[in-house]
Amino acid sequence: xxxxxxxxxxxxxxxxxxxxxxxxxxxxxxxxxxxxxxxxxxxxxxxxxxxxxxxxxxxxxxxxxxxxxxxxxxxxxxxxxxxxxxxxxxxxxxxxxxxxxxxxxxxxxxxxxxxxxxxxxxxxxxxxxxxxxxxxxxxxxxxxxxxxxxx
Amino acid sequence: xxxxxxxxxxxxxxxxxxxxxxxxxxxxxxxxxxxxxxxxxxxxxxxxxxxxxxxxxxxxxxxxxxxxxxxxxxxxxxxxxxxxxxxxxxxxxxxxxxxxxxxxxxxxxxxxxxxxxxxxxxxxxxxxxxxxxxxxxxxxxxxxxxxxxxxxxxxxxxxxxxxxxxxxxxxxxxxxxxxxxxxxxxxxxxxxxxxxxxxxxxxxxxxxxxxxxxxxxxxxxxxxxxxxxxxxxxxxxxxxxxxxxxxxxxxxxxxxxxxxxxxxxxxxxxxxxxxxxxxxxxxxxxxxxxxxxxxxxxxxxxxxxxxxxxxxxxxxxxxxxxxxxxxxxxxxxxxxxxxxxxxxxxxxxxxxxxxxxxxxxxxxxxxxxxxxxxxxxxxxxxxxxxxxxxxxxxxxxxxxxxxxxxxxxxxxxxxxxxxxxxxxxxxxxxxxxxxxxxxxxxxxxxxxxxxxxxxxxxxxxxxxxxxxxxxxxxxxxxxxxxxxxxxxxxxxxxxxxxxxxxxxxxxxxxxxxxxxxxxxxxxxxxxxxxxxxxxxxxxxxxxxxxxxxxxxxxxxxxxxxxxxxxxxxxxxxxxxxxxxxxxxxxxxxxxxxxxxxxxxxxxxxxxxxxxxxxxxxxxxxxxxxxxxxxxxxxxxxxxxxxxxxxxxxxxxxxxxxxxxxxxxxxxxxxxxxxxxxxxxxxxxxxxxxxxxxxxxxxxxxxxxxxxxxxxxxxxxxxxxxxxxxxxxxxxxxxxxxxxxxxxxxxxxxxxxxxxxxxxxxxxxxxxxxxxxxxxxxxxxxxxxxxxxxxxxxxxxxxxxxxxxxxxxxxxxxxxxxxxxxxxxxxxxxxxxxxxxxxxxxxxxxxxx
Numbered sequence: 001x002x003x004x005x006x007x008x009x010x011x012x013x014x015x016x017x018x019x020x021x022x023x024x025x026x027x028x029x030x031x032x033x034x035x036x037x038x039x040x041x042x043x044x045x046x047x048x049x050x051x052x053x054x055x056x057x058x059x060x061x062x063x064x065x066x067x068x069x070x071x072x073x074x075x076x077x078x079x080x081x082x083x084x085x086x087x088x089x090x091x092x093x094x095x096x097x098x099x100x101x102x103x104x105x106x107x108x109x110x111x112x113x114x115x116x117x118x119x120x121x122x123x124x125x126x127x128x129x130x131x132x133x134x135x136x137x138x139x140x141x142x143x144x145x146x147x148x149x150x151x
Numbered sequence: 152x153x154x155x156x157x158x159x160x161x162x163x164x165x166x167x168x169x170x171x172x173x174x175x176x177x178x179x180x181x182x183x184x185x186x187x188x189x190x191x192x193x194x195x196x197x198x199x200x201x202x203x204x205x206x207x208x209x210x211x212x213x214x215x216x217x218x219x220x221x222x223x224x225x226x227x228x229x230x231x232x233x234x235x236x237x238x239x240x241x242x243x244x245x246x247x248x249x250x251x252x253x254x255x256x257x258x259x260x261x262x263x264x265x266x267x268x269x270x271x272x273x274x275x276x277x278x279x280x281x282x283x284x285x286x287x288x289x290x291x292x293x294x295x296x297x298x299x300x301x302x303x304x305x306x307x308x309x310x311x312x313x314x315x316x317x318x319x320x321x322x323x324x325x326x327x328x329x330x331x332x333x334x335x336x337x338x339x340x341x342x343x344x345x346x347x348x349x350x351x352x353x354x355x356x357x358x359x360x361x362x363x364x365x366x367x368x369x370x371x372x373x374x375x376x377x378x379x380x381x382x383x384x385x386x387x388x389x390x391x392x393x394x395x396x397x398x399x400x401x402x403x404x405x406x407x408x409x410x411x412x413x414x415x416x417x418x419x420x421x422x423x424x425x426x427x428x429x430x431x432x433x434x435x436x437x438x439x440x441x442x443x444x445x446x447x448x449x450x451x452x453x454x455x456x457x458x459x460x461x462x463x464x465x466x467x468x469x470x471x472x473x474x475x476x477x478x479x480x481x482x483x484x485x486x487x488x489x490x491x492x493x494x495x496x497x498x499x500x501x502x503x504x505x506x507x508x509x510x511x512x513x514x515x516x517x518x519x520x521x522x523x524x525x526x527x528x529x530x531x532x533x534x535x536x537x538x539x540x541x542x543x544x545x546x547x548x549x550x551x552x553x554x555x556x557x558x559x560x561x562x563x564x565x566x567x568x569x570x571x572x573x574x575x576x577x578x579x580x581x582x583x584x585x586x587x588x589x590x591x592x593x594x595x596x597x598x599x600x601x602x603x604x605x606x607x608x609x610x611x612x613x614x615x616x617x618x619x620x621x622x623x624x625x626x627x628x629x630x631x632x633x634x635x636x637x638x639x640x641x642x643x644x645x646x647x648x649x650x651x652x653x654x655x656x657x658x659x660x661x662x663x664x665x666x667x668x669x670x671x672x673x674x675x676x677x678x679x680x681x682x683x684x685x686x687x688x689x690x691x692x693x694x695x696x697x698x699x700x701x702x703x704x705x706x707x708x709x710x711x712x713x714x715x716x717x718x719x720x721x722x723x724x725x726x727x728x729x730x731x732x733x734x735x736x737x738x739x740x741x742x743x744x745x746x747x748x749x750x751x752x753x754x755x756x757x758x759x760x761x762x763x764x765x766x767x768x769x770x771x772x773x774x775x776x777x778x779x780x781x782x783x784x785x786x787x788x789x790x791x792x793x794x795x796x797x798x799x800x801x802x803x804x805x806x807x808x809x810x811x812x813x814x815x816x817x818x819x820x821x822x823x824x825x826x827x828x829x830x831x832x833x834x835x836x837x838x839x840x841x842x843x844x845x846x847x848x849x850x851x852x853x854x855x856x857x858x859x860x861x862x863x864x865x866x867x868x869x870x871x872x873x874x875x876x877x878x879x880x881x882x883x884x885x886x887x888x889x890x891x892x893x894x895x896x897x898x899x900x901x902x903x904x905x906x907x908x909x910x911x912x913x914x915x916x917x918x919x920x921x922x923x924x925x926x927x928x929x930x931x932x933x934x935x936x937x938x939x940x941x942x943x944x945x946x947x948x949x950x951x952x953x954x955x956x957x958x959x960x961x962x963x964x965x966x967x968x969x970x971x972x973x974x975x976x977x978x979x980x981x982x983x984x985x986x987x988x989x990x991x992x993x994x995x996x997x998x999x
Contacts, residue, residue, distance in 0.1 A: 004805075020806040027851035044817070046802075046810045047856050069990055070814040101759045102945050 010050035011036050022048055045070065228846040229346040229397075231935075232911040239940045240913045245904050246944030249593035254886045255894060256590060256907055257560055258404040261352070261396065262583040269348050272308040272319075272335040280331070289323050290333060296321075300579035302351070308335060309351060311580050344398045352396040355580065356405065359573050363566055365391060366454040368529075373412045375454050379548050384541045385416040386531075388548055392563060395883055400910050404588060406883045409559045411549045413531055414449060419459075419523035420499055436464060448502070448526035452490040456529065457504040457521060464500045468522060482522060492525065499523050550925030553887045553894040560587075592886065592903040592916075595948055598955055601625070601755045603660060612899050613921040616739070616961040619754070623660035624743075625793060627751035632689045633666045636681050637696035638673045641725040644696065648728055651738035659739075661746050666694070673698045675707045682708070686716060691749060694721045696728070706983040713979075717989035719748035719997050747958045747996040752793035756952045760945075764823055764831035764871075765792055765953060766816075767969025770807050770840040771977045773985060781981045782809045783973035786819035788826045788994070792956055795972055796822045797993050799980050807840060808848045809856075816860035820871070822994075830864065833939050834871050835949070839878045839970040846935065849877060854936050872938040876950070878966055879931040884916065886929060896927045899963060902947050903929070913937065915947055919954040920965040930965050959999045975999065 007022050009015035011029045026048065030037045041056045043049035045065040060066065234240060280286050283305040290296060290303055295314075302309045319335040341348045357367065365372035373391030380387055394407040426442065427435055440462055449456050468482040482501070486492045502521040535541050551559065564585050567573050577584055600607035600615055603623040609615035635645060645668060656663045669685055671677040678695055686693065693712060697704045705722055712720040721744060727737055743753060766786040773779040780802045788794045796819055800811040823831055836857060841849055854875055865871045884907055887894035897918050904915035916929040932950060941949070953967035964971055976998040980988065988997070 019804055022804070023806055023808040023810070023852050024848050027848055031851070042813075042856070042859070044813045044859075047813065047852065048804070048810050065811070067814075070818065101761075102941070 226346045226350050227844045231846050233935045234911055234913045237937050244913050244943045246947045248944050249595040252592050252594050254592045255889055256588050257408055257885045258406050258588040260586040261403040261405055263343055263581055267581055269341045270310045270313050271339045273338045274308050275334045277332045293321050293323055356396055362572050368412055368456050371410045381544050387414045387416055400906050408883045409556055415528040417528055419526045447529045449529050450525055459502050460505045461503040462500050463503050466501045468494050469497050494524055553896055553926050556926050557894050590906040592901050594898050595900045595902055595951055598756045612963045614962040621658040625752040627661045627746045628749040629662040631664045633692040634685055635666045635668045635694045638698050639670050641696045644728040651734050652742055655739045656742050661742055675704050679711055692719045696723055696725050698725055700724055709983045713984050713988040714986050717991040721745055744999050747999055750995045753958045755791050755793050756955045758792055762832040764834045765969050766836040767973040768838045769973035769977050771981050773981045778805045781977045783977035784815040785969045785972040788822055797976055799976055799987055809853055812853055812856040813860045816857050820864045831871055835874045837876050837878050837967045837970050841877045850935055874939045875936040877933040877935055878970055882931045885926055919963045
């Protein structure tokens, strides 16, 4: 029987997990330790690399999975002009002459909506019911990724 | 001999904690009577015999509940509830467009009384007993429980009726006169919708299938008593069923489908003899080892399957082994005695199989010795799968038409309802079984195919190649500088191919100039050398005419031309070019592929959503290195969805969940921005390759990566809205449309979004493939994350539209095009390239 490599959980070093199960474990351990998770961020090259936010920049500069391609600076504007609004409700005068344009923009999204959808309020299985209360206190933990990335 | 003794007699190492079958009270005394049976640390039989117990522990099929009754990984998905978080589909997830159609499904009702509940008790013994068999026997024999419907695996007891008190104490005496106190504590009352219950029902049904004289192989059950023989290829097919009990929208239903197990009428001994004759006796043991280890074999005397883990050349059937009771018997005598089988070859080695441990005991895995003469090979060798006639013969039997499938299923239900034992078991649990379910689906409108100056309304969306014949494709690059590399033998085929390419290319709008032709020896190295010598930055494409379909030609060429020297490549077998009558269609196919590889666009469908980016993600394991996973990410770059950006990442982890989605998505958004000078307002990701039990991981581990990328790129006034849809090609569900008195395959574009779907999910089925022979399989879509808020109708229709856009097939495919592109990409990398392809090719469909 081949033995698999064992890795330590970044949220709690007492957890030792086989490499092939690490991703599943990270997802559930993060929910169970929101306080610790808040201080950690995921590497952009490999989501398994979970490091304290302060050390993220260093880690990403030396990450094993780093590739030159992804180091390209994103030449995306930081503030998108509100041209989105125009697009949705405009006529179908573009190259697609289909009158059946799906005018679907009923929902008014504010950035917080996006986050809220992801807040693990009911996104837990029955056994995690006691974590629900904790999850309510702390907003969705993925936010820390976003925060960690902005340099 | 009883089953247990038989297994012991095979000379296995003793152990305790065996999985055991409970027995009827009558047999109890018999079990405890022989002196060899220790009550405490006995090693019981592990293999379950097919005897007729009425009450059987829930462990019968090899699945036991853990201490706290937790569900196994397969049912973890059931606890994921994504729909309630999506406000726009909370009330209704049904679409509206299309013509309604009445469909029959392969779902059968399992009705329960309204207030039905399953009572779960935790059972402890004082003093604690190590033998599960004994625990079960004592509990079952107790007067209080004797006439109750129950299922017990040694720790958790399930009853259909509640006991009077929450905590019940029972006493009984063992054979040796010891008094044991059993405490039953009520831990939960489960409604039939809970995952534990669903798991429980599946176990009950496994028991029922066994009662119908079917044997479990893998996850399905087969009938060895009615084999379908294909003697000319020495194959036997066992018919059987795959099934799953689940809670659908409003009811509990059994989903059953017909399945066939392919067995070879060739024993391992015959295989070894054949190998010896062909390859000679030198290196015989190593070749045998290489070929046989890892294969699954079936022993027909007990219809059990084993995996060959090793071959022991030092043990012969004339040698003796020790039975459990200490006496020795030779293998040949044992088989004669036990099964009345006489072994003919007394020099054969024995095969060693390590039985899987079901529980996490830190015990040595148990070893079984098998005789090659009695082991039959299963499955089909690669030699067999590449034999066209063999595969066709197998397909004749296994590809059942809807009518034949329906008949088999009806027979199954009939058998179940007639069998006394099965009926009794169902009734005692309160289950009423048998009605086949019908529902109403819709057929969504068909799509128009848009070409450069023509719009097609194909007669059949399955294949519009004829409709497209002399139309110009949307856009193409002329092919001016290119190479053709071939062996001297194939030289005469090139002119024919080139003239055909010109003939089909013209009307298509694809201009092909004369290439530089290079002749090489018939060696892969020669091809590579030629490429290296003749390639320069102006070369647009390299075509290689391969002398044979030996993998190393294709692999080495593709590897070189995808990463080291990134140029689009087209490999053609010389055999294909010799088929005179098919030259035009072959040339058309090649011309279309080459157009795509050079960055052209073939056709489009109307996409009534502006600024939409569609992404397909697929994952597979590398063929050479099992620890490496290949992740394919293909994203559209333009709003017409005709140009695609691809990225392939290799992960050093033997798991099917992606770690690299953030960089992939960021790269794709960057590309989109460069092309459109704006960010997409909508992103829809179709994630293929999600297995059972992985839904939660996709939701909680992969989606945050995507969201993080989107959040980072789109900071400011507006985020790109993300939706993620999980795609499943193979599902157990089938739909048939009823006409007159027969059933047929449902038409293309059939959507089912009610009754056969799950309440907790925003999901639907879509039929986007046809077949001449057999039954179509619908594709299952589960929208697990949705910020876009599109109407379900639009989501379904968009998905259907995407199934039209795969450029390697002029017709509908079973999954959305980005998924198929991602699949093709990962397949190429996992089978041939084994490294990340160069990003210089990322804008073209180089992997087609």
